[in-house]
Amino acid sequence: MKKRVLLGMTALLLSISLLMAQEVPEGVITAFKRGSSKELSKYMGDKVNLVFQGRSTNLAKQKAAAMMQDFFTENKVNGFTVNHQGKRDESSFIVGTLATSKGKFRVNCFLKKMKDQYLIHQIRIEKINE
Template sequence: MKKRVLLGMAALFLSVFLAVAQEIPAGVVPAFKKGSSQELNKYMGDKVNLILLGSSTNVDKQKATAMMQEFFAENKVSGFNVNHQGKRDDSSFIIGTLMTTKGNFRVNCFLKRVDNQYLIHQIRIDKTNE
């Protein structure tokens, strides 16, 4: 009986985890791991709020891609770890650590649902003190 309860709870936990994980498009994390602005472009909304090292700007998708390409060129990416992710109503987010040749950066990536898909509407990148 205990095994059934534990298996049931594990299955429930796994299904809830997978449902939350699906709110983040599968290609977003690999795009950060590669430092690929072109891959991120596929998941951006028409307008993106970019906050790069304290400088905030609202730009269209094309300009956001160019700015992220410039950031990745200046900070060669060696990895990306997801520290936390979640979902609330019609929005979701990822918080992670971007490892580069110039140090680590905290990345907050916020997505909102538009026409049954989640698109990036804000990327915030700040230098960490680690």
């Protein structure tokens, strides 16, 4: 009986912690999987910091979406795998691998909570040398 209760409580705590950690909207992950800047822009804040291969640029939402479209056009997306995701206080993040026609890229996407929703404030994309 004690084992059942302990097992049940462990499962409940694990479920709660997993739900709490998933503050990244599923649409962000779907947008990367599809290579859709239009879908990704729905989750962008008014200003977005884009970092491509170590070069950082702060852009308005529309320009950031246009740069992401250029990236997706140049690098046809074959898939996206989430390697890690988490949250802390009013921010969350995902780290994933973007498979494209021109190789694999490590993607770090950082979000901040604004007006009861999480919005992207930084996207970092770096080529993985294999």
